[in-house]
Amino acid sequence: MKLLVYSQAWIALLAGSLAWVSTFSISGDPDLLPIHGLISLTTFSLYGWHKIFAYSKANSEYKLLERYSFVALYPTASKILYTAVAIIALYWYLTGSFSFPLLLGLFGLGLAVFYVLPRVVSQLEGLRSSYIKPFVIASAWAIVTALLPVLQIEPDLNSVQLCLLFGERFGHTLMVAFCFDWRDREMDKKNQLLSISTKSFRINFIACTLALGLAFICRLILST
Secondary structure (H helix, E strand, O other), X not given: OHHHHHOOHHHHHHHXXXXXXXXXXXXXXXXXXXXXXXXXXXXXXXXXHHHHHHHHHOOOOHHHOHHHHHHHHOHHHHHHHHHHHHHHHHHHHHHOOOOOOHHHHHHHHHHHHHHHHHHHXXXXXXXXXXXXXXXXXXXXXXXXXXXXXXHHHOOOOOHHHHHHXXXXXXXXXXXXXXXXXXXXXXXXXXXXXXOOOOOOHHXXXXXXXXXXXXXXXXXXHHHO
């Protein structure tokens, strides 16, 4: 189980599952599609490299955290694995019949890289302000797991439905991001990173409630 969680396989399965939920909610077709697999592989590689970069920048205390156990135990194997998966995903995209908007896909990927990049270039660490981070993560997940898979099967879907799908996934992911920020609040304080969660539990709870409310309202409108 630890291997499944800390190798990023679990979050990759989550991304593919959310993409499946998006296509199923629009088409009613329960079949797994290539776009679901492509999203899973890309997520696996990106989050894997994010974990590698985070581990390389962490101090000795944080390197002992369980979340880094996979890259700590298998430093070389993890790099080979995440690189190989990225190559497979790229090859699959180039040779497959994917029709989602390329620019939208690159924008979603760019948002994800925007979050990872400061881990690589220390001079950009200020970009990781936790005030921004939850919104960047939520936007990336909404684009990649909601808009891309839906546009793959329904390229002519109207803009209102697309906005509602985006809002629903954005709200759900934002709530989760706020929860993870609360988990990391002590680390953020030590690293002098500003975040909603370092303010107070009450503010974080209100932010989570508003994010979940956005998701609920969007789903309610979509269902009518």
